[in-house]
Amino acid sequence: MTRTYDLIVLGAGPVGENVADYAHQRGLSVVIVESELVGGECSYWACIPSKAMLRPAQALEGARRVAGAAEAVTGSLDAPAVLKRRDSFVHDWDDSSQVEWLQGAGIDLVRGHGRITGRRTVTVTGSDGETVELSATAAVAVCTGSAALLPDIPGLAEVDPWESREATGAKSVPASLAIVGGGVVAVEMATAYAALDSQVTLLARSGLLGGMEPFAGELVGEQLERSGVRIRRGASPIGAKRGADGVVLDLGDGESVTATEVLVATGRRPRTDDLGLDSVGLPAGKWLDVDDTLLVRAETNEGDPWLYAVGDVNHRALLTHQGKYQGRAAGEVIAARAQQRAVDDGPWGLHVATADSAAVPQVTFADPEVASVGLTERAARDRGIDVRVVDYEIGSVAGASLLADGYAGRARLVVDRQRDVIVGATFVGQDVAELLHSATIAVVGEVPLRRLWHAVPSYPTISEVWLRLLETYGRPEE
Numbered sequence: 001m002t003r004t005y006d007l008i009v010l011g012a013g014p015v016g017e018n019v020a021d022y023a024h025q026r027g028l029s030v031v032i033v034e035s036e037l038v039g040g041e042c043s044y045w046a047c048i049p050s051k052a053m054l055r056p057a058q059a060l061e062g063a064r065r066v067a068g069a070a071e072a073v074t075g076s077l078d079a080p081a082v083l084k085r086r087d088s089f090v091h092d093w094d095d096s097s098q099v100e101w102l103q104g105a106g107i108d109l110v111r112g113h114g115r116i117t118g119r120r121t122v123t124v125t126g127s128d129g130e131t132v133e134l135s136a137t138a139a140v141a142v143c144t145g146s147a148a149l150l151p152d153i154p155g156l157a158e159v160d161p162w163e164s165r166e167a168t169g170a171k172s173v174p175a176s177l178a179i180v181g182g183g184v185v186a187v188e189m190a191t192a193y194a195a196l197d198s199q200v201t202l203l204a205r206s207g208l209l210g211g212m213e214p215f216a217g218e219l220v221g222e223q224l225e226r227s228g229v230r231i232r233r234g235a236s237p238i239g240a241k242r243g244a245d246g247v248v249l250d251l252g253d254g255e256s257v258t259a260t261e262v263l264v265a266t267g268r269r270p271r272t273d274d275l276g277l278d279s280v281g282l283p284a285g286k287w288l289d290v291d292d293t294l295l296v297r298a299e300t301n302e303g304d305p306w307l308y309a310v311g312d313v314n315h316r317a318l319l320t321h322q323g324k325y326q327g328r329a330a331g332e333v334i335a336a337r338a339q340q341r342a343v344d345d346g347p348w349g350l351h352v353a354t355a356d357s358a359a360v361p362q363v364t365f366a367d368p369e370v371a372s373v374g375l376t377e378r379a380a381r382d383r384g385i386d387v388r389v390v391d392y393e394i395g396s397v398a399g400a401s402l403l404a405d406g407y408a409g410r411a412r413l414v415v416d417r418q419r420d421v422i423v424g425a426t427f428v429g430q431d432v433a434e435l436l437h438s439a440t441i442a443v444v445g446e447v448p449l450r451r452l453w454h455a456v457p458s459y460p461t462i463s464e465v466w467l468r469l470l471e472t473y474g475r476p477e478e
């Protein structure tokens with residue numbers, strides 16, 4: 001028998017949960033389909049366990065940088081205790097509390113692998129092979145996320161490399177770890193494992209943290225090297241094999257790297273390969289291209305929109321908070337269209353994810369932290385914006401020097417001169433993560449610099465860097 005709902009959500013990661021919740025709050029009946037754990041990658045194998053592993057290192061380093069406290073720190077991290085605390089944050093990979101939340105929110109759950117079988121229909125195959133047929137009156141939202149992408153390097157798959165799941169879920173710390181990649185996963189895991197006393201080698205083909213302001217990768221790289229990480233810039237393996245001493249990566253220039261384990265952190269692929277997309281004329285294994293209302297741009301939606309893609313799977317911004325933001329818009333717009341209410345789909349409307357292209361915030365939890373929002377200088381210039389950039393050394397701010405002896409960090413504002421507004425901001429330094437939302441509000445709110453002079457930062461906090469940046473930019477003309 002087919003079960004009918006207004007909305008079927010495929011994937012109960014953070015994004016699917018938000019689509020389901022917001023649509024349900026507007027009166028739609030909703031079923032969510034999950035093949036693994038309710039809470040998704042973020043809760044069990046990504047954001048939460050990685051940050052739980054990084055926080056003890058950050059606390060320890062924080063104390064080491066304050067004379068008086070530093071003398072009280074006599075040892076290194078207790079790896080089993082760090083991993084035990086990580087386990088508590090992922091509830092030992094048990095999703096009962098999140099299932100309880102779904103029940104409380106009035107959302108039905110069907111466990112199993114969902115496949116689209118035609119317009120508004122889905123078949124779910126459970127782990128016992130039993131199937132459940134679902135049909136939607138309004139929409140199907142694909143929120144199936146992404147998985148690690150393994151590059152086509154001869155021998156790599158055969159050495160059973162770690163992907164992000166193994167790195168965030170490890171039960172012990174390998175004596176040495178080679179990391180392929182120089183992006184966020186590579187940098188965060190290098191930080192965590194180096195602090196846990198693993199000998200880490202980073203193979204960063206195109207440097208560190210590409211796509212961010214160049215000084216972010218430079219400052220993070222310098223600190224990683226100070227903490228004992230070997231960084232091989234421009235290096236990428238051309239072959240891999242497992243020997244008696246661990247994995248041997250051939251760098252192709254006569255050199256090789258040997259490590260107990262190798263972590264491959266070279267990006268993501270969409271989880272659309274076994275989703276039945278061909279039944280509605282879409283190719284398998286590709287990112288799903290969407291408009292600002294998260295509606296898939298495809299023939300199947302012409303005249304009768306029903307298929308949405310939200311979160312990582314649409315490749316707009318592979319971040320939990322940004323996917324959840326999309327999820328709120330998608331849940332609302334699906335309900336509005338189902339109830340024939342007006343759709344507010346102009347820029348910054350209730351039913352769109354405008355910030356995806358203008359103001360994506362991200363914190364990389366390395367040492368130093370990298371907190372950025374909006375456009376880098378380069379991206380702003382590429383968009384033809386009349387840009388002026390101001391930089392300031394955060395260590396010169398009283399709040400920063402009190403926070404840590406010898407505080408090192410830098411802030412940058414990217415200003416659109418014509419409109420007198422900030423289009424991008426980057427802060428690199430210890431404990432700058434919580435500073436980021438002020439910049440996000442300035443970018444999204446398009447607050448004129450002239451007005452920002454009236455936003456007075458408290459003394460003595462790191463926020464005073466805002467004032468220093470404005471002073472560096474210059475007081476407005478009368």
Ligand SMILES: Cc1cc2nc3c(=O)[nH]c(=O)nc-3n(C[C@H](O)[C@H](O)[C@H](O)COP(=O)(O)OP(=O)(O)OC[C@H]3O[C@@H](n4cnc5c(N)ncnc54)[C@H](O)[C@@H]3O)c2cc1C
Nearest residue numbers: 011013015035040041046047114144145311312318319320
């Ligand atoms: C190591 C690591 C650390 C990260 N840290 C951060 C961070 O600190 N901050 C941040 O913002 N982002 C972080 N990210 C990114 C973040 O994890 C993703 O952006 C986020 O998980 C995307 O959410 P989602 O709901 O789109 O997908 P997912 O979280 O991947 O959830 C998708 C769900 O769909 C289910 N599913 C897939 N196919 C099917 C199917 N056919 N049927 C039924 N269910 C299906 C999956 O089992 C999964 O539960 C990190 C990523 C990694 C890899």
Ligand SMILES: NC(=O)c1ccc[n+]([C@@H]2O[C@H](COP(=O)([O-])OP(=O)(O)OC[C@H]3O[C@@H](n4cnc5c(N)ncnc54)[C@H](O)[C@@H]3O)[C@@H](O)[C@H]2O)c1
Nearest residue numbers: 151181182183184185186205206236265266267318363364
């Ligand atoms: N704190 C956070 O917000 C956080 C943390 C982790 C991950 N994430 C998200 O997860 C996503 C995935 O992160 P990621 O680090 O895996 O991907 P990424 O796209 O950020 O970085 C991939 C890196 O791998 C390198 N690379 C690609 N192919 C390679 C090859 N064949 N050989 C050597 N190097 C190669 C690239 O040059 C790049 O440096 C990101 O989009 C990120 O936003 C966010």
